[in-house]
Amino acid sequence: MGALLLFVCLLAPFVLACAIRGRRARRQASSKSLALPPGSMGWPYVGETFQLYSSKNPNVFFARKQNRHGPIFKTHILGCPCVMVSSPEAARFVLVTQAHLFKPTFPASKERMLGPQAIFFQQGDYHTPTSAASSSPRLLPEAIRAPPALPRPSRPSRCGASSYALNVALLSIFGEEEMRYIEELKQCYLTLEKGYNSMPVNLPGTLFHKAMKARKRLGAIVAHIISARRERQRGSDLLASFLDDREALTDAQIADNVIGVIFAARDTTASVLTWMVKFLGDHPSVLKAVIDEQQEIARSKGSSGEPLTWADTRRMRMTSRVIQETMRVASILSFTFREAVEDVEYQGYLIPKGWKVLPLFRNIHHSPDHFPCPEKFDPSRFEVAPKPNTFMPFGNGTHSCPGNELAKLEMLVLFHHLATKYRWSTSKSESGVQFGPFALPLNGLPMTFTRKHDY
Numbered sequence: 047m048g049a050l051l052l053f054v055c056l057l058a059p060f061v062l063a064c065a066i067r068g069r070r071a072r073r074q075a076s077s078k079s080l081a082l083p084p085g086s087m088g089w090p091y092v093g094e095t096f097q098l099y100s101s102k103n104p105n106v107f108f109a110r111k112q113n114r115h116g117p118i119f120k121t122h123i124l125g126c127p128c129v130m131v132s133s134p135e136a137a138r139f140v141l142v143t144q145a146h147l148f149k150p151t152f153p154a155s156k157e158r159m160l161g162p163q164a165i166f167f168q169q170g171d172y173h174t175p176t177s178a179a180s181s182s183p184r185l186l187p188e189a190i191r192a193p194p195a196l197p198r199p200s201r202p203s204r205c206g207a208s209s210y211a212l213n214v215a216l217l218s219i220f221g222e223e224e225m226r227y228i229e230e231l232k233q234c235y236l237t238l239e240k241g242y243n244s245m246p247v248n249l250p251g252t253l254f255h256k257a258m259k260a261r262k263r264l265g266a267i268v269a270h271i272i273s274a275r276r277e278r279q280r281g282s283d284l285l286a287s288f289l290d291d292r293e294a295l296t297d298a299q300i301a302d303n304v305i306g307v308i309f310a311a312r313d314t315t316a317s318v319l320t321w322m323v324k325f326l327g328d329h330p331s332v333l334k335a336v337i338d339e340q341q342e343i344a345r346s347k348g349s350s351g352e353p354l355t356w357a358d359t360r361r362m363r364m365t366s367r368v369i370q371e372t373m374r375v376a377s378i379l380s381f382t383f384r385e386a387v388e389d390v391e392y393q394g395y396l397i398p399k400g401w402k403v404l405p406l407f408r409n410i411h412h413s414p415d416h417f418p419c420p421e422k423f424d425p426s427r428f429e430v431a432p433k434p435n436t437f438m439p440f441g442n443g444t445h446s447c448p449g450n451e452l453a454k455l456e457m458l459v460l461f462h463h464l465a466t467k468y469r470w471s472t473s474k475s476e477s478g479v480q481f482g483p484f485a486l487p488l489n490g491l492p493m494t495f496t497r498k499h500d501y
């Protein structure tokens with residue numbers, strides 16, 4: 047509770063700005079005939095922040111609210127008036143059809159840390175070319191498909207999923223040419239990440255200060271790589287795609303985006319991989335089906351140890367369904383944030399300018415209307431495509447994830463190697479979820495790997 051109070055105090059300026067905006071918005075609302083969505087705004091200033099933080103996890107709070115008020119409701123969290131939406135139609139309205147009315151929004155300290163010119167903080171003219179550069183062609187199937195052989199992950203290490211996801215992200219961005227910088231890039235990134243969720247106090251000794259120093263060093267390394275790249279042949283990685291961009295991004299814009307992509311790629315993928323291992327461990331018949339599928343693919347390649355190809359991954363149907371079901375059940379990004387840029391009417395309700403708007407992905411993924419027995423882990427439900435806008439693990443619309451194909455590919459490749467070459471067991475994990483910031487099994491998922499002899 048003490049930590050929460052401290053957190054709230056440190057967020058005071060942000061909270062105050064939101065509170066003023068909230069009051070202005072309430073005045074606007076009452077001056078129009080439209081009603082605000084149902085729901086409670088809680089206590090003055092603190093709103094329902096305590097209710098949110100005192101529930102076991104935020105999803106319990108969201109689910110309770112949805113049960114009481116329906117798929118669109120208002121609340122007030124950390125000083126910000128919010129509208130939360132949990133129907134596929136409303137999520138589509140906010141993220142796709144009326145996306146221009148809702149801008150991405152993050153606390154200023156996070157923007158400073160990742161780089162204010164990174165793609166996820168942008169809207170409109172600058173977002174469009176940056177998004178094109180980060181998604182096309184280097185992260186899309188054409189590029190991933192191009193090499194005849196996909197890289198093999200190294201042996202499972204102590205660091206596991208996070209380390210694997212970070213290596214893949216760095217390799218996709220910088221290619222193999224810049225390997226000599228990789229260790230330093232990793233160290234700086236890990237320091238930056240430790241400070242990401244710390245209190246934004248930039249004083250020597252604080253995690254935030256260390257993170258900001260690491261951010262500066264990261265920027266300097268990336269700037270150095272960029273200037274060397276501008277001198278010579280471009281390569282075929284994501285950095286090359288930013289450099290090729292006809293809209294000519296500045297070095298600072300490229301650096302912010304590179305660091306942003308590392309951030310977006312690492313913990314998300316690592317978190318899904320961790321849940322996948324957990325769910326497979328909890329469902330031996332599904333694990334057997336995945337092992338059978340992967341062994342069949344390994345057998346079809348003969349004894350030459352030929353590397354996997356893109357075509358091989360297209361045959362991994364069972365494993366792909368396990369990935370989909372893992373992303374649905376775990377919903378590691380329970381929601382995303384937007385802010386209304388003007389007063390918006392939705393289904394007869396007013397969403398006032400300046401209010402935060404949160405599409406609740408997890409509520410949609412856990413609705414029995416779209417996924418019968420939603421708490422059950424059942425990959426076979428993906429034998430039939432889900433109804434439109436009901437399954438959004440990678441978001442939807444303008445800001446949807448440009449790394450989704452790469453993420454799926456790295457999970458398939460990793461599981462091929464794990465299922466065919468290793469046996470693994472997980473220590474009995476505690477039930478429960480921790481958020482850091484993405485959902486993970488409580489206290490992680492310690493695992494032991496043993497090499498199979500019969501491969």
Ligand code: HEM
Pocket residue numbers: 150165166167177180185215218306307310311312314315318378379382383438439440441442444445446447448449450452453454
């Ligand atoms: C399983 C792993 C992943 C998941 C579940 C995931 C999920 C998401 C989601 C839900 C969004 C949209 C957020 C919003 O609308 O506010 C997003 C955006 C983004 N993701 Fe991913 N992601 C994953 C992996 C990756 C990877 C591997 C990369 C890059 C190599 C990446 C790069 C990005 C970027 C740059 C954005 C911002 C796009 C924009 O704002 O236009 N992600 N991701």
